[in-house]
Amino acid sequence: MPHPRTKLPKLAKIAVDALEDLKGQDIKVLDVQKLTTVTDTMIICTGTSNRHVKALAQNVAEDAKKAGHRPLGIEGEEAGEWVLVDLGSVVVHVMQAQPRAFYQLEKLWTVEEPTTAADAQAQPQPSSGKTVAARKTASRSPATKKTAVRKTAAKKPTAKRTQSKTAARKPAH
Structure with a gap:
Protein backbone atom coordinates (compact mmCIF):
# COMPACT_ATOMS: atom_id res chain seq x y z
CA MET A 1 0.00 0.00 0.00
CA PRO A 2 1.53 3.38 -0.99
CA HIS A 3 0.32 5.21 2.13
CA PRO A 4 1.40 4.39 5.68
CA ARG A 5 -1.81 4.22 7.75
CA THR A 6 -0.22 5.45 10.94
CA LYS A 7 0.74 8.83 9.46
CA LEU A 8 -2.62 9.59 7.84
CA PRO A 9 -4.83 12.29 9.38
CA LYS A 10 -8.04 10.86 10.91
CA LEU A 11 -10.31 12.12 8.10
CA ALA A 12 -7.97 10.80 5.38
CA LYS A 13 -7.92 7.40 7.10
CA ILE A 14 -11.73 7.37 7.12
CA ALA A 15 -11.78 8.12 3.37
CA VAL A 16 -9.15 5.49 2.52
CA ASP A 17 -10.99 2.88 4.58
CA ALA A 18 -14.25 3.73 2.78
CA LEU A 19 -12.55 3.32 -0.60
CA GLU A 20 -10.94 0.03 0.40
CA ASP A 21 -14.27 -1.29 1.74
CA LEU A 22 -15.72 -1.16 -1.79
CA LYS A 23 -12.55 -2.39 -3.53
CA GLY A 24 -11.27 0.95 -4.84
CA GLN A 25 -8.15 0.42 -6.95
CA ASP A 26 -4.75 2.15 -6.98
CA ILE A 27 -5.43 4.44 -4.01
CA LYS A 28 -2.89 7.27 -3.73
CA VAL A 29 -2.70 9.70 -0.81
CA LEU A 30 -0.90 12.97 -1.52
CA ASP A 31 0.14 15.55 1.06
CA VAL A 32 -0.44 18.87 -0.74
CA GLN A 33 -0.13 21.29 2.20
CA LYS A 34 2.95 22.94 0.72
CA LEU A 35 1.39 23.23 -2.75
CA THR A 36 -2.04 24.75 -2.07
CA THR A 37 -4.14 26.37 0.63
CA VAL A 38 -7.33 24.71 -0.65
CA THR A 39 -6.75 21.35 1.07
CA ASP A 40 -4.14 19.43 3.03
CA THR A 41 -4.57 15.91 1.66
CA MET A 42 -5.64 14.69 -1.75
CA ILE A 43 -6.73 11.09 -2.28
CA ILE A 44 -6.99 9.63 -5.78
CA CYS A 45 -8.69 6.30 -6.45
CA THR A 46 -9.75 4.32 -9.53
CA GLY A 47 -13.17 2.72 -9.95
CA THR A 48 -13.96 0.09 -12.56
CA SER A 49 -17.23 1.56 -13.92
CA ASN A 50 -19.61 4.52 -13.59
CA ARG A 51 -21.61 2.66 -10.97
CA HIS A 52 -18.46 1.67 -9.03
CA VAL A 53 -17.11 5.25 -9.08
CA LYS A 54 -20.44 6.60 -7.77
CA ALA A 55 -20.63 3.93 -5.05
CA LEU A 56 -17.06 4.62 -3.90
CA ALA A 57 -17.74 8.36 -3.65
CA GLN A 58 -21.04 7.82 -1.81
CA ASN A 59 -19.33 5.45 0.64
CA VAL A 60 -16.66 8.08 1.40
CA ALA A 61 -19.34 10.74 1.98
CA GLU A 62 -21.45 8.45 4.21
CA ASP A 63 -18.51 7.28 6.33
CA ALA A 64 -17.33 10.88 6.74
CA LYS A 65 -20.85 11.93 7.87
CA LYS A 66 -20.94 9.06 10.39
CA ALA A 67 -17.63 10.32 11.81
CA GLY A 68 -19.03 13.86 12.12
CA HIS A 69 -17.44 15.38 8.97
CA ARG A 70 -20.12 16.65 6.63
CA PRO A 71 -18.90 16.85 3.00
CA LEU A 72 -18.65 20.41 1.68
CA GLY A 73 -19.58 19.21 -1.80
CA ILE A 74 -19.78 16.30 -4.18
CA GLU A 75 -19.27 16.92 -7.90
CA GLY A 76 -19.60 14.67 -10.95
CA GLU A 77 -22.03 12.04 -9.65
CA GLU A 78 -24.27 12.35 -12.72
CA ALA A 79 -21.68 11.12 -15.21
CA GLY A 80 -19.74 8.88 -12.85
CA GLU A 81 -16.45 9.10 -14.73
CA TRP A 82 -14.85 11.39 -12.14
CA VAL A 83 -16.46 12.19 -8.80
CA LEU A 84 -14.88 14.66 -6.40
CA VAL A 85 -15.77 14.53 -2.70
CA ASP A 86 -14.69 17.69 -0.85
CA LEU A 87 -14.28 17.06 2.87
CA GLY A 88 -12.39 20.32 3.52
CA SER A 89 -8.93 19.27 4.63
CA VAL A 90 -9.26 16.13 2.48
CA VAL A 91 -10.34 16.05 -1.18
CA VAL A 92 -11.11 12.66 -2.72
CA HIS A 93 -11.01 12.10 -6.49
CA VAL A 94 -12.66 8.86 -7.58
CA MET A 95 -12.06 8.30 -11.29
CA GLN A 96 -12.39 5.68 -13.96
CA ALA A 97 -9.09 4.47 -15.43
CA GLN A 98 -9.25 6.43 -18.70
CA PRO A 99 -9.81 9.92 -17.19
CA ARG A 100 -7.24 9.16 -14.49
CA ALA A 101 -4.63 8.25 -17.07
CA PHE A 102 -5.50 11.33 -19.15
CA TYR A 103 -5.41 13.94 -16.36
CA GLN A 104 -2.55 12.39 -14.36
CA LEU A 105 -3.39 14.19 -11.11
CA GLU A 106 -0.53 12.47 -9.30
CA LYS A 107 1.98 14.20 -11.56
CA LEU A 108 0.18 17.53 -11.25
CA TRP A 109 0.22 17.48 -7.44
CA THR A 110 3.60 15.82 -6.83
CA VAL A 111 6.76 17.86 -6.73
CA GLU A 112 9.94 15.89 -7.19
CA GLU A 113 12.88 17.73 -5.70
CA PRO A 114 16.38 17.09 -7.08
CA THR A 115 18.45 14.88 -4.79
CA THR A 116 21.93 15.86 -5.97
CA ALA A 117 23.62 18.90 -7.47
CA ALA A 118 23.79 17.12 -10.84
CA ASP A 119 20.01 16.56 -10.74
CA ALA A 120 19.44 20.24 -9.95
CA GLN A 121 21.47 21.26 -13.01
CA ALA A 122 19.48 18.86 -15.19
CA GLN A 123 16.23 20.69 -14.38
CA PRO A 124 14.76 22.58 -17.36
CA GLN A 125 15.84 26.20 -17.61
CA PRO A 126 13.38 29.06 -18.12
CA SER A 127 12.68 29.89 -21.76
CA SER A 128 14.20 32.86 -23.54
CA GLY A 129 10.85 34.64 -23.61
CA LYS A 130 9.71 33.31 -26.98
CA THR A 131 6.45 31.46 -27.05
Whole structure:
Protein backbone atom coordinates (compact mmCIF):
# COMPACT_ATOMS: atom_id res chain seq x y z
CA MET A 1 0.00 0.00 0.00
CA PRO A 2 1.53 3.38 -0.99
CA HIS A 3 0.32 5.21 2.13
CA PRO A 4 1.40 4.39 5.68
CA ARG A 5 -1.81 4.22 7.75
CA THR A 6 -0.22 5.45 10.94
CA LYS A 7 0.74 8.83 9.46
CA LEU A 8 -2.62 9.59 7.84
CA PRO A 9 -4.83 12.29 9.38
CA LYS A 10 -8.04 10.86 10.91
CA LEU A 11 -10.31 12.12 8.10
CA ALA A 12 -7.97 10.80 5.38
CA LYS A 13 -7.92 7.40 7.10
CA ILE A 14 -11.73 7.37 7.12
CA ALA A 15 -11.78 8.12 3.37
CA VAL A 16 -9.15 5.49 2.52
CA ASP A 17 -10.99 2.88 4.58
CA ALA A 18 -14.25 3.73 2.78
CA LEU A 19 -12.55 3.32 -0.60
CA GLU A 20 -10.94 0.03 0.40
CA ASP A 21 -14.27 -1.29 1.74
CA LEU A 22 -15.72 -1.16 -1.79
CA LYS A 23 -12.55 -2.39 -3.53
CA GLY A 24 -11.27 0.95 -4.84
CA GLN A 25 -8.15 0.42 -6.95
CA ASP A 26 -4.75 2.15 -6.98
CA ILE A 27 -5.43 4.44 -4.01
CA LYS A 28 -2.89 7.27 -3.73
CA VAL A 29 -2.70 9.70 -0.81
CA LEU A 30 -0.90 12.97 -1.52
CA ASP A 31 0.14 15.55 1.06
CA VAL A 32 -0.44 18.87 -0.74
CA GLN A 33 -0.13 21.29 2.20
CA LYS A 34 2.95 22.94 0.72
CA LEU A 35 1.39 23.23 -2.75
CA THR A 36 -2.04 24.75 -2.07
CA THR A 37 -4.14 26.37 0.63
CA VAL A 38 -7.33 24.71 -0.65
CA THR A 39 -6.75 21.35 1.07
CA ASP A 40 -4.14 19.43 3.03
CA THR A 41 -4.57 15.91 1.66
CA MET A 42 -5.64 14.69 -1.75
CA ILE A 43 -6.73 11.09 -2.28
CA ILE A 44 -6.99 9.63 -5.78
CA CYS A 45 -8.69 6.30 -6.45
CA THR A 46 -9.75 4.32 -9.53
CA GLY A 47 -13.17 2.72 -9.95
CA THR A 48 -13.96 0.09 -12.56
CA SER A 49 -17.23 1.56 -13.92
CA ASN A 50 -19.61 4.52 -13.59
CA ARG A 51 -21.61 2.66 -10.97
CA HIS A 52 -18.46 1.67 -9.03
CA VAL A 53 -17.11 5.25 -9.08
CA LYS A 54 -20.44 6.60 -7.77
CA ALA A 55 -20.63 3.93 -5.05
CA LEU A 56 -17.06 4.62 -3.90
CA ALA A 57 -17.74 8.36 -3.65
CA GLN A 58 -21.04 7.82 -1.81
CA ASN A 59 -19.33 5.45 0.64
CA VAL A 60 -16.66 8.08 1.40
CA ALA A 61 -19.34 10.74 1.98
CA GLU A 62 -21.45 8.45 4.21
CA ASP A 63 -18.51 7.28 6.33
CA ALA A 64 -17.33 10.88 6.74
CA LYS A 65 -20.85 11.93 7.87
CA LYS A 66 -20.94 9.06 10.39
CA ALA A 67 -17.63 10.32 11.81
CA GLY A 68 -19.03 13.86 12.12
CA HIS A 69 -17.44 15.38 8.97
CA ARG A 70 -20.12 16.65 6.63
CA PRO A 71 -18.90 16.85 3.00
CA LEU A 72 -18.65 20.41 1.68
CA GLY A 73 -19.58 19.21 -1.80
CA ILE A 74 -19.78 16.30 -4.18
CA GLU A 75 -19.27 16.92 -7.90
CA GLY A 76 -19.60 14.67 -10.95
CA GLU A 77 -22.03 12.04 -9.65
CA GLU A 78 -24.27 12.35 -12.72
CA ALA A 79 -21.68 11.12 -15.21
CA GLY A 80 -19.74 8.88 -12.85
CA GLU A 81 -16.45 9.10 -14.73
CA TRP A 82 -14.85 11.39 -12.14
CA VAL A 83 -16.46 12.19 -8.80
CA LEU A 84 -14.88 14.66 -6.40
CA VAL A 85 -15.77 14.53 -2.70
CA ASP A 86 -14.69 17.69 -0.85
CA LEU A 87 -14.28 17.06 2.87
CA GLY A 88 -12.39 20.32 3.52
CA SER A 89 -8.93 19.27 4.63
CA VAL A 90 -9.26 16.13 2.48
CA VAL A 91 -10.34 16.05 -1.18
CA VAL A 92 -11.11 12.66 -2.72
CA HIS A 93 -11.01 12.10 -6.49
CA VAL A 94 -12.66 8.86 -7.58
CA MET A 95 -12.06 8.30 -11.29
CA GLN A 96 -12.39 5.68 -13.96
CA ALA A 97 -9.09 4.47 -15.43
CA GLN A 98 -9.25 6.43 -18.70
CA PRO A 99 -9.81 9.92 -17.19
CA ARG A 100 -7.24 9.16 -14.49
CA ALA A 101 -4.63 8.25 -17.07
CA PHE A 102 -5.50 11.33 -19.15
CA TYR A 103 -5.41 13.94 -16.36
CA GLN A 104 -2.55 12.39 -14.36
CA LEU A 105 -3.39 14.19 -11.11
CA GLU A 106 -0.53 12.47 -9.30
CA LYS A 107 1.98 14.20 -11.56
CA LEU A 108 0.18 17.53 -11.25
CA TRP A 109 0.22 17.48 -7.44
CA THR A 110 3.60 15.82 -6.83
CA VAL A 111 6.76 17.86 -6.73
CA GLU A 112 9.94 15.89 -7.19
CA GLU A 113 12.88 17.73 -5.70
CA PRO A 114 16.38 17.09 -7.08
CA THR A 115 18.45 14.88 -4.79
CA THR A 116 21.93 15.86 -5.97
CA ALA A 117 23.62 18.90 -7.47
CA ALA A 118 23.79 17.12 -10.84
CA ASP A 119 20.01 16.56 -10.74
CA ALA A 120 19.44 20.24 -9.95
CA GLN A 121 21.47 21.26 -13.01
CA ALA A 122 19.48 18.86 -15.19
CA GLN A 123 16.23 20.69 -14.38
CA PRO A 124 14.76 22.58 -17.36
CA GLN A 125 15.84 26.20 -17.61
CA PRO A 126 13.38 29.06 -18.12
CA SER A 127 12.68 29.89 -21.76
CA SER A 128 14.20 32.86 -23.54
CA GLY A 129 10.85 34.64 -23.61
CA LYS A 130 9.71 33.31 -26.98
CA THR A 131 6.45 31.46 -27.05
CA VAL A 132 6.33 27.84 -28.15
CA ALA A 133 4.70 28.84 -31.46
CA ALA A 134 7.39 31.44 -32.10
CA ARG A 135 10.16 28.91 -31.41
CA LYS A 136 8.54 26.38 -33.77
CA THR A 137 8.17 28.98 -36.53
CA ALA A 138 11.73 30.17 -36.07
CA SER A 139 13.04 26.62 -36.33
CA ARG A 140 11.42 26.00 -39.73
CA SER A 141 13.61 26.22 -42.77
CA PRO A 142 12.80 28.75 -45.53
CA ALA A 143 11.92 25.90 -47.90
CA THR A 144 9.20 24.71 -45.53
CA LYS A 145 7.69 28.20 -45.37
CA LYS A 146 7.58 28.48 -49.18
CA THR A 147 5.86 25.11 -49.47
CA ALA A 148 3.20 26.20 -47.00
CA VAL A 149 2.55 29.38 -49.00
CA ARG A 150 2.26 27.44 -52.27
CA LYS A 151 -0.24 25.00 -50.76
CA THR A 152 -2.39 27.88 -49.51
CA ALA A 153 -2.30 29.60 -52.90
CA ALA A 154 -3.36 26.42 -54.68
CA LYS A 155 -6.55 26.24 -52.62
CA LYS A 156 -7.96 29.60 -53.80
CA PRO A 157 -11.29 29.21 -55.62
CA THR A 158 -11.39 29.90 -59.33
CA ALA A 159 -13.21 32.95 -60.70
CA LYS A 160 -16.07 30.77 -62.01
CA ARG A 161 -16.75 29.27 -58.54
CA THR A 162 -16.59 32.70 -56.90
CA GLN A 163 -19.13 34.15 -59.36
CA SER A 164 -21.59 31.31 -58.79
CA LYS A 165 -21.32 31.70 -55.01
CA THR A 166 -21.86 35.46 -55.27
CA ALA A 167 -24.88 34.98 -57.52
CA ALA A 168 -26.36 32.48 -55.10
CA ARG A 169 -26.03 34.96 -52.21
CA LYS A 170 -27.89 37.81 -53.95
CA PRO A 171 -31.56 37.86 -53.04
CA ALA A 172 -34.01 37.55 -55.94
CA HIS A 173 -36.22 40.67 -56.37
